[in-house]
Amino acid sequence: MAKESARQRRITGRVMHEFKHGELRSGRGGKVKNRRQAIAIALEEAGESKYESPRRNKRNLRRTERKEAEGRTGQQEREGQSRVGASGRRESTRAMGGRNARKSTARGRKAARSRARRSGGPTRQELYAKAKKRGIEGRSKMSKRQLENALRLK
Known part of the structure; x- marks a missing residue:
């Protein structure tokens, strides 16, 4: 097996972080509770699975990169960062003016309240x-x- 790249290590780390915080989901939205399953998902997303062909691994890695760029990872959805790595669009949270942010942040709510008060x-x-x-x-x-x-x- 080839040496894992820095990007693949980061992806693996993110997936394991999601597992640790109960954000990792599999199939139709079921929470992953098994550590071994989480590791298998991490390796597959990073394109490092020994059970997949090199071509399939490459495809999985590209899919994961798109997923992160679009802000569709569990961690990004929880933090409300919907366009973190998207090129050309640096809108992430509602507090920063992001239209597509999934959840409002404490900072955004505070800013909205202060704007509403200025009648x-x-x-x-x-x-x-x-x-x-x-x-x-x-x-x-x-x-x-x-x-x-x-x-x-x-």
Whole structure:
């Protein structure tokens, strides 16, 4: 068997971490409770299984890399980081402005509360109307804060 690469060691470590914290799932979402099964899953995801052909191992490793880039690992879903390694898109948590974050974070909830407290000023609808008059593109998908910033810039 060839020497495991650094990336494969990291993948194996992540899978074992998920197992340790009860996040590792197999099949139709059943929790993995057997350490040996967790090791087998880790080696398969890292493309290091001795029971698979080299071609199949390579395929498994690429699939795992895509899974991590899209934020579909158990650890990333729990932490709400939905686009951690995605190229071009560095949005991860809601607190950082990530649209696709699965769970809100404590920091995000705190920021939302502080924004809600700052009442006064125009409503989102009023800001939208101003943006429409000025011809700002993408206004329909903008939040109140984004509309305020766009109006301030133009």
